[in-house]
Amino acid sequence: MLAGFFGRIVRLIAESLPNAAAVIAVHDTYLSNSNYRDATGFLESRITLPLIPTAAGLGQIVALRARRGLKTGEHVVLNDIIDDSALQRLYGNYQAAGPSLRTNSRSCTDRWRTHATKILKSSPRATSTRRSPTESSRFAQS
Numbered sequence: 001m002l003a004g005f006f007g008r009i010v011r012l013i014a015e016s017l018p019n020a021a022a023v024i025a026v027h028d029t030y031l032s033n034s035n036y037r038d039a040t041g042f043l044e045s046r047i048t049l050p051l052i053p054t055a056a057g058l059g060q061i062v063a064l065r066a067r068r069g070l071k072t073g074e075h076v077v078l079n080d081i082i083d084d085s086a087l088q089r090l091y092g093n094y095q096a097a098g099p100s101l102r103t104n105s106r107s108c109t110d111r112w113r114t115h116a117t118k119i120l121k122s123s124p125r126a127t128s129t130r131r132s133p134t135e136s137s138r139f140a141q142s
Helices: 002-016 028-032 034-042 055-070 084-097 106-122 133-138
Strands: none
Touching: 002 034, 028 034, 055 084
């Protein structure tokens, strides 16, 4: 699959759409892949995303994913879906596992998003639906 994407698709984009901007997101594990390395001649530059510096930053991602899960665009209050101790635990997992939110914290945040979406959909404003620290913390365990 990587050979087809990096071999054919990246080249097709570069040659067929020379004036178009394209962003090709790759996971760090692809950097050592020979198919990716062969395609770098068609890529203009590489941007490395910075680490998430704080638990609050990770909280913003959790809230955004919950809001997207609702598909209403309604503002999500972070404390309605995860308490601070659970967020700190999730951030600790992220720091311990390395820089990849995708592989190291995403499954946990996806579980939270699913859980939060159910909570928020069951309550019009989600103000009366708060989870206890124990209940929220169990989702932070990996």
